[in-house]
Amino acid sequence: MAVYIIGLLLIIGCNIPPLVFKKKKMWTVVCLAVSCFFMWFLCTFKSLSIGNDTIKYYNSYLESSDPSLITAARDVGFGVFRFVCAKMHLPWIMFLGLCNFPLFFGAALYAYKRTPFPTLIPFFVYTFLLFEFALSGLRQSMAVGFLLIGMTFFKKEKWYTWLIYFAFNAVAISVHKSSAVMVVYPLLSLIALSKLSIFFFSMILLILIIFVSQIESFAFYIIYYLEYYPNNASSNYTFIFIFLLTTILVVLSIFTPKFLDFLNEKADSISLKLFKKDLNTISIDTSKNKLLFKETFFLSLPLHIFLIIGLFSNTSVRGYYFSVVSFASSIVLFIYSQKSRLLRIVLMCLFIILFSAYFFISFIRRSNCVPYDFIF
Secondary structure, three states: OHHHHHHHHHHHHOOOHHHHOOOHHHHHHHHHHHHHHHHHHHHHOEOOOOOOOHHHHHHHHHHOOOHHHHHHHOOHHHHHHHHHHHHOOOOHHHHHHHHHHHHHHHHHHHHHHHOOOOOHHHHHHHHOOHHHOOHHHHHHHHHHHHHHHHHHHOOOOOHHHHHHHHHHHHHHHHHOHHHHHHHHHHHHOOOOOOHHHHHHHHHHHHHHHHHHHHHHHHHHHHOOOOOEEEOOOOHHHHHHHHHHHHHHHHHHHHHOHHHHHHHHHHHHHHHHHHHOOOOOOOOOOHHHHHHHHHHHHHHHHHHHHHHHHHHHOOEEEHHHHHHHHHHHHHHHHHHOOOOOHHHHHHHHHHHHHHHHHHHHHHHHOOOOOOOOOEOO
C-alpha cells in the first residue's frame, strides 16, 4: 500500500516545479514524464497474481505466435498486435509495457497540448485509478490511449481533424469494442455549456436513471458485442462525488458568475494585503479558458452516463474510463479561467485534497485491491 501513497505524493509534487521555477515548459515536460512514467511502471511490473484473467492472458500470449489464434483474442486489432509481439519473441514484461504505453503517452500528450496546466491531468488520472488496469483491462488500456491521441489532435473547426479522430477511434475499436461509445465525442464538442444545454443534460441523466435497466437489457441482447463487467465497489462513491462536483462547477460558472467575480476580487485584495504586491504577474488568457471550459464540458458526458449505468444496474460499462481525461481537463480549465492567481492556487489545492480523499475512499480502503505483488 505504501507504494501507492508514495506515488500519490510524487504526482502531487510534480505540480510544484512548473509553478515555482523558471523555464516552465521544460519543467512541465519533465514532471509530465515523471508522473506518467511512474503510472506506466506500476501497470507494467505487476506480477502474475492480479486478476482472475491473468494466467489466461499470459498463457494465450505464449501461444499467440500461431496466426490462427489472432481471432481468438476477441478483438482483431489486439490479436494482430499480440501475434507480432509473440513472433518477435518479446518477453512477457516487454509486451505488457508496450500495451500500457499508449494510455500514459496519450494522457501526457493530451494534457500538454490541450490544457493550460498539464501536470494536473496525471494527478486526476492517478486518483481516478486508470493505472489500476488489471490484465483483464489490458486491451482497453491500449484503446483508451489511442483515443486520447485522437482527442489531442481533434479540433471541431477543422474537418480533417474529425477524420484523424475517427481513424484513431477505429484503431481503438479494433483493440477493444467498448471504444465504440466514444464515436459521439466529436458531436459532443458542438454542445456549449448554457442554461438550456444544462436542462437537456439533466433530462438525459434523469431518463437514464429511470430506464437504465431496460436500456441495458436492450443493449445486452440486441447489441451482443458490447462488453460488460460486474459492478465495482466504488461506483456509488464515484457517482456521488462526480455529480456533486459537476453541480458545483456548473452553478458557479453558469448560474452565479457574479459570485465568481466577487471571489476573484476578494482573493486579489487578500493577496495585496498579505504579500504587498499583485500576484497576477503571470499572464493567463482567462477569457479563452472560460470559453474552453464551456465548450469542452460536455465531452465528459459519457462519464456521467456510464457511472449511472454502473450505479443503477447489475453491470457497468467500461466506457466511463474513456472520458476521465476530458473530465479532468474541464476541472483544469475551470481553475485557470479564474483571474486571481491566489484563487487559482486555492482551487488547485482544494481539488487536490478532494481527489486525494476520493482516492483513499474508493481504492485504498478496498484491501482486496492493494498491494499488488511486483515482478521485481
